[in-house]
Amino acid sequence: MERAKLKQALRRQMLAERAALPAGERANRSREACRHLLSFAKLAACRTVMAFHPIREELDIVPFLDSARQRGQEVWLPLTLVAERRLIPYRYTGPDMLRPGAYGIMEPDPEKAEEADLAALDAVLVPGVAFDRQGGRMGYGGGFYDRFLASLDQKPMLIGCGYHFQVVPSVPVEPHDVRLDYLVTEAGVLETRAADPR
Template identity: 35%
Template sequence: MQVDDALRRSHAVQERVRELPGWEAMRTVLVYLPFQNEVDTWDLIHELWGRGVQTLAPCCRPDCPGEMDLYRFRALEDLRPGSYTIPEPDPSRCTMVDPRECEGILIPGVGFDRRGFRLGFGGGYYDRLLALTGAEVRTIGLAYKFQILDDLPLEPHDQSVQVICTDTETIWAPT
């Protein structure tokens, strides 16, 4: 995908997120910091900062594969290269926040199916995180249209998202 096309599609995904019921009212949101070809989230991050929303990002635990902590970050200067060279909040500059405080979680994926299940890069990071949150937390997968599949194989630990925003549609997972 060309850079201009990726930016255009990312913008369309972000517009769908903004249209979700309750988005404007959220006060604590976990975002992901885009890596490689993931849907860009920076416009949403800047919007959240502008609204005074507590904006969190994950930080992988170096000594605990598959687990991550959440930190509030307020500026680009709060970030550093982390695990897998993915940008992460710098724990020496940022405050750790309990995952149960999240009202919304933006989740990347290699692919999603129409039931809300995702295929990630492995390790089960988001599955472990989602298992800690309640049903009242809005879980939002961000993907390009071509990342949507009819059905993914599941493992017992897999957690689904409630809604997937793509560049062409909003998919509400069955409950």
């Protein structure tokens, strides 16, 4: 029960801090984070990258999506099936194939998009509410990413994306939680203690 209370308090605190960021500051920090994502050599070497479309005050990585596609990478975005509590990634070909989906997130329209081949997945950019240097991540509580990542036959490179203040000393994690290899914020790229030495 203690862990649940800790999670709840940390989630509340982080979301409040994120909501308090002025729009201009959010844009500046997002721009810097995208710059770090684009110059991260290990990510640039990946052929396929699953990313996310930001919601509310999340770090805006849309400029990265477009730049990655321009340099020849295949970018995927997830469709959220709320009833089944799972994510299905589709190939992202531009904003025209998106529609408002679960929780107001812009998601692929299955009628305009091609489902991605999970066996080809090289890297995943993972959103979150809080992260730590041990590779721990706390999401919004739905468990969508944990379930998705646990279902993969091979673990891709996992990169948490957020603002630098979202990196805290320790995130309360469960034994089944999948740990991240890297964190990217406006301050740069941080290798976690869980990073796969590849």
